[in-house]
Amino acid sequence: MSRLSIRNVGKIFPSGRRGVPPTEALKPVSLEIGDNDFITVLGPSGCGKSTLLRLVAGLETPTSGDILLDGAPISGPGADRGVVFQSYTLFPWLTVRENICFGLREKNMSAAQQREISERFIAQVGLRGFENHYPKQLSGGMQQRVAIARALANDPKILLLDEPFGALDNQTRVLMQELLLGIWEQAQKTVMFITHDIDEAIFMASRVVVMSARPGRIKAELPVDFPHPRSYTVKTSPEFMALKARLTEEIRAEAMAADH
Amino acid sequence: MKLLVPVSREKRTLLGVAFFVVFVALWGLITWSGAVPKHFLASPWQTVQSAWDLFATQGFTHDVGMTIWRVVGGFLLAAVIAVPLGIAMGTYKPIEAFFEPFVSFARYLPASAFIPLLILWVGIGEAQKLTVIFIGCFFQLTLMITMIVSATRRDLIEAAYTLGCQDTAAIRRVVLPGAAPEIAEALRQVLGLGWTYIIVAELIGASSGIGHMITDSQALMATDNIIAGIVIIGLVGLISDLAFKKVNQRLFAWSLQR
Numbered sequence: 001m002s003r004l005s006i007r008n009v010g011k012i013f014p015s016g017r018r019g020v021p022p023t024e025a026l027k028p029v030s031l032e033i034g035d036n037d038f039i040t041v042l043g044p045s046g047c048g049k050s051t052l053l054r055l056v057a058g059l060e061t062p063t064s065g066d067i068l069l070d071g072a073p074i075s076g077p078g079a080d081r082g083v084v085f086q087s088y089t090l091f092p093w094l095t096v097r098e099n100i101c102f103g104l105r106e107k108n109m110s111a112a113q114q115r116e117i118s119e120r121f122i123a124q125v126g127l128r129g130f131e132n133h134y135p136k137q138l139s140g141g142m143q144q145r146v147a148i149a150r151a152l153a154n155d156p157k158i159l160l161l162d163e164p165f166g167a168l169d170n171q172t173r174v175l176m177q178e179l180l181l182g183i184w185e186q187a188q189k190t191v192m193f194i195t196h197d198i199d200e201a202i203f204m205a206s207r208v209v210v211m212s213a214r215p216g217r218i219k220a221e222l223p224v225d226f227p228h229p230r231s232y233t234v235k236t237s238p239e240f241m242a243l244k245a246r247l248t249e250e251i252r253a254e255a256m257a258a259d260h
Numbered sequence: 261m262k263l264l265v266p267v268s269r270e271k272r273t274l275l276g277v278a279f280f281v282v283f284v285a286l287w288g289l290i291t292w293s294g295a296v297p298k299h300f301l302a303s304p305w306q307t308v309q310s311a312w313d314l315f316a317t318q319g320f321t322h323d324v325g326m327t328i329w330r331v332v333g334g335f336l337l338a339a340v341i342a343v344p345l346g347i348a349m350g351t352y353k354p355i356e357a358f359f360e361p362f363v364s365f366a367r368y369l370p371a372s373a374f375i376p377l378l379i380l381w382v383g384i385g386e387a388q389k390l391t392v393i394f395i396g397c398f399f400q401l402t403l404m405i406t407m408i409v410s411a412t413r414r415d416l417i418e419a420a421y422t423l424g425c426q427d428t429a430a431i432r433r434v435v436l437p438g439a440a441p442e443i444a445e446a447l448r449q450v451l452g453l454g455w456t457y458i459i460v461a462e463l464i465g466a467s468s469g470i471g472h473m474i475t476d477s478q479a480l481m482a483t484d485n486i487i488a489g490i491v492i493i494g495l496v497g498l499i500s501d502l503a504f505k506k507v508n509q510r511l512f513a514w515s516l517q518r
Contacts, residue, residue, distance in 0.1 A: 059418050079424030089419040093437045093514045102433075103423035134514050154423060 003190045004033040004056065004158055009065035011051050024215040025051045028065055031209060031218060033158070038184055038191045040205040042198065042247065044255040048216025049194045050086075053162050056192065057083050069157060079103055082151030086163040088143045090135040096146050097122065097131040103154035121149035124183060141172040148180065158190040165200070177203055178232060185229050198247045203235060210250050213258035220250055302484030311488035320473065327458055327470040328496060330386070334393025335454045339447060342401035346443075349402070350409020351435055360406065363399050371396035372460040384465025392461035397450050404446040408439050441512035448504040455497045 010028035015021060026048040033039050043049045054060045056067055058077035067074050069081065090099050100118040109117075122131055125145040135143055144164050151159055161180075165173045181204045184191055195201050201208045202224055210220040224243065226234050234240055267275070284304050290296050291303035302310070314320035349356040371392050378388045412435050420430045462471025470489045477485035509516065 057418075057422055059421070077418070077421035079422070081422060083419070083422040085415055085419065087415050089413075089415050091416060091419075091434065091437070093440075093512075102420070106424040106429060106433075136514070150423070 002032040005068040006031040027217040040201040042201040043211030082156035084164040310484040334390040338397035346405025349406040367399040396457040408442040441515040
C-alpha cells in the first residue's frame, strides 16, 4: 500500500485583481509514493513542483483532487509531514538543540526524552559541539542540517524537502546530498524531494518524477536502480550518465517551453 | 572615516562625551562673554548651583519623583493595552482593518490639545497627567507594534505549523519571541516620547513636578531654574533610555549582530 496518494490534485491561484486571469499552477496530477520510497520531483523553475509539495504539507489547499496519507485525507499542516524549506527557517531565538526540540516540546514530551532524541539527531547530522549555538552562528549548510534534524526528530510519516540545498555552494550541496542519503539508507523514511538539479535528482532517488513547464503536470517517471549504499562515485558511471542525458533532454524541452 | 565602518567602544564613549563638553563650553562662552544677558540665559555654573539648591532646599526630589511616576504610569497604561492590541492587529488582518484607520488618525491628534478637555473630564489631578501621557504614547505604540508583528516571517510560521503547532501555539512560540526584541525597542522609543509630553501635562493645574517648577520659575524670571529643570529631564530620560537598552541587550542577545 502506498504511504502517500496524490489523486488528481490541481491548484489554481486566483489573481486577486479584476481582469487578470487566475494562474493554473498545477494541472491535476496523480502520484503514488510507497513506504520508504525516495522520490525526487524534478522540473524547471516555476513548474509548480513547490506548489505540489506545499499541497502535500497542507500549507496550500488543492483546488481539485485529494491527498491521502496512510489512507486518511489531509486537511492542513501537521507534525506527521516534516518539511525542510529552501529558505533558512530555523527559529533565530532558539539554539540548535532547542530548534530540534521544537516539535517535541509541542507534543509535551518530557525534558529527558527531548534530550535523548535531540542528542541522537545532532549526532546524525554531525553537529556535536554546536548544540548551544544560535542559527546566526552557523553556516548555511549547517543550518539546513539542523532543519533536517528538526523535521526528523518529530518522526514524521513522510519527509518533504523543497530544494533544501538550493542556496548552498556546490561542494556543500554534494556533501549534504550524501548526508541525507546516508540518513535515509539507515533510517528508512518516505521522502519527497523537490529539486531542479538533475544530478541531485538522480543521485538520491529511487524514482525521479519529471514535471512539465507551467501549468505543471507529471511528464515522466523514471526508476533509479543503483544499489545502496550509494557513494558519490556512482555519478561517473555510464548508467548514471545515460540517465542524466535522458533527463537533461526532458528538462531542456520544458525549460524552453517555460521560456516562450 | 570610512563609510559604515564601526568605531570601537572606547572611541564611541569618548566622542559622545566630547560633544557634551563642547556644548557646555559654548554655552559657558556665550554667557561668560556677556553676549547674552544673564536673566535670558543662565551660565552652566549658575545652573549647577540652582540645581543643587533646588534639591537641597526646595524639595525638588519630590518633584522629580512625581514627574517620573506620571511618565512611567501613563506609559505603562499605554503599553498594557497597546502591546496586546498591536499583536492582535499584526497577526489577524481583519482586526487590523477594523482599528488601523482610526489609530492612524488618532496618532496625529496632538496630546497637548486634549488638556483643556481632559481638565473638564477628569479634573486637574493625577488622572489628567496620566491621560495626556497615555494619549501621547498609546496610538503611536499600537501602530509600531502592529507593524513589527506584521513583519513576522511567514516561513517561520509555516515551519511551526509543520512541526505540529496550532494558531495559538504559533503566536506564543513564534510570533511573540520573534517580535519581542523589536517590541522592546519600540517601548524604549515611546517611553522617550512620553517624556516630551510631561511638561505640557504639568503646565496646567499641577502643584508638583518638574513642569510645575518650570512654570513657577518663569514667573520669577529664574532662567537658571528652568534650564536646570530641562537638563534634569534630559538626564532622567537618558538614564531610563540606557537602562532600557541594557535590559534589551541582556534579554535578546540572539538578535544582536555578530
